Amino acid sequence: MSEKCSDYDFIAQVAKALAHPTRLFILELVARERICVQDIVDKTPYDQSTISKHLSILSSIGIVSYEKEGQKIYYSIKHPCIMNFFTCARVFLDEETSSKQNMLNYCLR
Structure with missing residues (x-):
């Protein structure tokens, strides 16, 4: 351990x-x-x-x-592979932003 x-x-x-x-x-x-x-x-x-x-x-x-x-x-x-962190973080940000925007739009109906 x-x-x-x-x-x-x-x-x-x-x-x-x-x-x-x-x-x-x-x-x-x-x-x-x-x-x-x-x-x-x-x-x-x-x-x-x-x-x-x-x-x-x-x-x-x-x-x-x-x-x-x-x-x-x-x-x-x-170590160029560290840049994979950027890709992952941007995908995460885009998905979370989109998810929160969709939830907000649903609540505003």
Whole structure:
């Protein structure tokens, strides 16, 4: 059982790393292309230190990896399968939104 608990602990850590809208946005950018911190900063309202902090969290859990080239650090997705989470979450959102809208429409009749 302890081995299973550690699996769940790790999955919970991954979920915690993904549990921030800014990190989700960053992850989508990184999944599209290898990208440097400044390019991410340019696409968000946040400063470099904030973006770097979020990238550090994603990197520490192993979701993204990085390479330093000169003064720039480039990030890329380490395990593209993590993007399946986005697909699942969007399907869930669409279905729940549709279900709630249908229920509301039924109640309003």
